[in-house]
Amino acid sequence: MGAKAPRQKSQNPHLLRAAALRDEQERRRSRTRRQPQPAPLAEQERARFIQAWLANVTLLPFVGTDPRLRPPTFTTPAEGRRSLEPASPEFEPRRNRFDRPLHRYHTMAFSPDGKYEKGVHDAAEQFPRPKTGKDYVYGTAGFRMKAEELPYITMQVGVLSGMRSRKCGGQVIGVMITASHNKAEDNGVKIVDPQGEMLEQEWEKHATYLANAVDPSEAANAYMWLVKELKVDQKKPGKVFFARDTRPSGEMLVKALKAGLSATGIEACDYGILTTPQLHYLVKAANTQDTSHPYGEVSEEGYYKKLAAAYKAAMDNAKPAGQLTVDCANGVGAPKLKEMLKHLPSEGKRAVNIRIVNDRIDKPEVLNEKCGADHVKSGQRVPDGFDGKPYERWASYDGDADRIVYYFNEEGPVFRLLDGDRIATLAASFIGELVHKAGLSDKMTIAVVQTAYANGSSTKYIEQNLKLKVECTATGVKHLHHTAARSDVGVYFEANGHGTVLFSPQTLKRIHNHKPESPAQLEALDTLKALTDLINQTVGDAISDMLLVEVILANKEYSVKEWLATYTDMPNRLAKVRVADRTMFVCRPGSAERKLDEPKEFQDMIDAVVVKYKDGRAFVRPSGTEDVVRVYAEAAESFDCDHMMLELNQAFEARKLAQA
Numbered sequence: 186m187g188a189k190a191p192r193q194k195s196q197n198p199h200l201l202r203a204a205a206l207r208d209e210q211e212r213r214r215s216r217t218r219r220q221p222q223p224a225p226l227a228e229q230e231r232a233r234f235i236q237a238w239l240a241n242v243t244l245l246p247f248v249g250t251d252p253r254l255r256p257p258t259f260t261t262p263a264e265g266r267r268s269l270e271p272a273s274p275e276f277e278p279r280r281n282r283f284d285r286p287l288h289r290y291h292t293m294a295f296s297p298d299g300k301y302e303k304g305v306h307d308a309a310e311q312f313p314r315p316k317t318g319k320d321y322v323y324g325t326a327g328f329r330m331k332a333e334e335l336p337y338i339t340m341q342v343g344v345l346s347g348m349r350s351r352k353c354g355g356q357v358i359g360v361m362i363t364a365s366h367n368k369a370e371d372n373g374v375k376i377v378d379p380q381g382e383m384l385e386q387e388w389e390k391h392a393t394y395l396a397n398a399v400d401p402s403e404a405a406n407a408y409m410w411l412v413k414e415l416k417v418d419q420k421k422p423g424k425v426f427f428a429r430d431t432r433p434s435g436e437m438l439v440k441a442l443k444a445g446l447s448a449t450g451i452e453a454c455d456y457g458i459l460t461t462p463q464l465h466y467l468v469k470a471a472n473t474q475d476t477s478h479p480y481g482e483v484s485e486e487g488y489y490k491k492l493a494a495a496y497k498a499a500m501d502n503a504k505p506a507g508q509l510t511v512d513c514a515n516g517v518g519a520p521k522l523k524e525m526l527k528h529l530p531s532e533g534k535r536a537v538n539i540r541i542v543n544d545r546i547d548k549p550e551v552l553n554e555k556c557g558a559d560h561v562k563s564g565q566r567v568p569d570g571f572d573g574k575p576y577e578r579w580a581s582y583d584g585d586a587d588r589i590v591y592y593f594n595e596e597g598p599v600f601r602l603l604d605g606d607r608i609a610t611l612a613a614s615f616i617g618e619l620v621h622k623a624g625l626s627d628k629m630t631i632a633v634v635q636t637a638y639a640n641g642s643s644t645k646y647i648e649q650n651l652k653l654k655v656e657c658t659a660t661g662v663k664h665l666h667h668t669a670a671r672s673d674v675g676v677y678f679e680a681n682g683h684g685t686v687l688f689s690p691q692t693l694k695r696i697h698n699h700k701p702e703s704p705a706q707l708e709a710l711d712t713l714k715a716l717t718d719l720i721n722q723t724v725g726d727a728i729s730d731m732l733l734v735e736v737i738l739a740n741k742e743y744s745v746k747e748w749l750a751t752y753t754d755m756p757n758r759l760a761k762v763r764v765a766d767r768t769m770f771v772c773r774p775g776s777a778e779r780k781l782d783e784p785k786e787f788q789d790m791i792d793a794v795v796v797k798y799k800d801g802r803a804f805v806r807p808s809g810t811e812d813v814v815r816v817y818a819e820a821a822e823s824f825d826c827d828h829m830m831l832e833l834n835q836a837f838e839a840r841k842l843a844q845a
């Protein structure tokens with residue numbers, strides 16, 4: 186640990202008193218260090234003591250980073266407890282930039298058999314926290330930032346995922362290292378829960394807490410605090426599967442992750458380079474392999490085999506709809522789609538005709554560069570390398586292949602996007618037809634889950650034409666996933682192409698136990714069964730969603746033109762405004778982020794703008810992944826959308842909220 190700069194003398198009497206207290210603690214500590222260490226306690230006595238210690242230890246708010254405030258190395262209970270001096274009132278727990286208290290606590294230093302605490306301490310020394318002065322928050326997409334800032338956080342994610350596995354009875358937990366659609370120099374890390382879903386929300390706070398421990402001692406203290414608070418039995422086994430995308434920084438982050446895992450005695454399995462949804466698949470497959478409903482073979486090969494078998498079954502009575510070109514964003518989707526194609530029929534009536542472009546994983550700097558789902562969706566334009574003729578079907582993945590959008594050009598050329606809303610409506614209508622044809626209509630209901638960004642026409646189409654229920658949730662896949670999981674069949678997609686379909690366990694049972702009464706019912710039932718395997722139900726998956734769309738287009742004998750013709754999108758605009766502090770924008774609870782409560786009167790102003798335009802709809806919400814607020818506007822006329830955006834922009838400027 187480096188030398189500390191001397192503290193500035195304060196005239197504040199409280200601070201002077203606190204400084205005197207610190208000096209006294211330091212004197213006591215140096216006396217303690219000089220004393221001979223007591224002999225080791227007998228094993229039984231030791232166990233009794235640990236229990237007593239855990240019961241008695243008082244947790245105090247962290248009061249600063251001064252090493253002199255740290256408690257002494259543990260010797261006996263009495264001495265240990267002496268270190269827990271009451272915090273002075275003037276030391277408020279530090280708060281991060283989102284005004285959340287950073288729950289930092291001092292326990293004693295290493296507990297008697299604190300090998301894991303010591304391990305965390307040492308791992309934090311090996312991968313020190315970057316001195317950026319920033320607070321890090323586990324957000325919608327885990328932690329995501331410049332790769333060089335990530336090693337410490339990744340190490341801590343290793344620590345937390347191991348704890349999570351122990352807490353979940355030793356079930357496998359996943360850790361994915363990816364920054365999805367971000368540029369190559371960024372990276373990210375996120376945790377996958379036992380059924381392949383996103384990390385439980387309560388644990389996101391624990392991840393934030395660990396990531397903000399400022400030094401090795403605090404990291405060890407934070408670890409112990411969580412162990413006690415969450416009642417994690419450290420003797421229990423824990424297992425973590427991890428993988429990364431093609432970013433060059435992935436390898437160095439894997440080292441940091443492994444350090445966090447081995448520091449806490451967790452068994453780890455490195456799956457190398459995978460797409461994000463493949464890792465989600467593996468986690469669920471591992472945790473269900475000995476149950477009555479195994480999700481699939483626990484291997485990458487198992488993933489391809491499951492999808493290929495389901496694809497072939499679902500295409501039994503259909504004719505593929507011609508060539509599809511896939512832009513893989515120069516990311517991990519390219520090699521994995523090539524692998525997938527080896528398992529799919531290349532000849533015969535079910536032959537798959539897929540051409541891959543933007544597959545340069547050997548050139549990391551081109552990852553997501555002018556290509557990929559985000560580039561296409563947010564810019565409403567074709568990617569680099571596009572050579573499609575009118576009405577040729579194209580699709581784009583993002584950098585870790587967990588989302589997909591389709592598109593084509595009409596003569597002109599006029600760009601036509603078939604985004605997540607379109608995939609949701611296509612999937613919901615096809616599944617609805619199959620359920621009806623199989624004679625299962627009265628046994629299950631289908632719901633479609635969207636966010637406020639879903640195009641108003643798609644919502645109307647689902648309710649009025651498909652006659653299905655639509656639910657709107659806050660932005661972020663975990664919200665959609667949880668809502669969809671409450672339905673028998675829950676189709677969820679964000680407009681940006683991230684989504685999947687969930688079949689509840691009872692629904693799967695009903696589908697598999699249903700006795701068809703005619704050949705037509707049997708045919709529909711077989712296709713429905715195949716879809717339940719074709720769809721990656723753990724998370725949005727570009728490869729699986731693509732095969733689903735291909736199956737539907739082939740079965741419905743739809744061209745992209747017919748798919749587009751199902752409804753007409755409302756003209757819409759999405760912009761982001763850089764503001765000094767996005768946390769001052771607070772969404773109204775229960776409004777699915779379509780209304781604001783703060784800043785006061787801002788919502789009234791939006792409402793006053795919107796009523797002026799035919800079928801106008803607009804909302805403003807703070808982003809969960811960037812330091813911006815997003816502004817969305819929709820109206821019957823494209824011209825009106827532009828006007829609405831202009832008026833909303835003026836509102837930001839009038840209140841001096843926007844930053845240059």
Ligand SMILES: CC(=O)N[C@H]1[C@@H](OP(=O)(O)O)O[C@H](CO)[C@@H](O)[C@@H]1O
Pocket residue numbers: 325326638660661662679681683807808809810811815
């Ligand atoms: C309008 C939009 O596309 N928002 C995206 C974006 O969230 P924001 O909270 O809007 O930054 O990133 C999320 C994570 O990738 C994704 O789930 C979401 O759909």
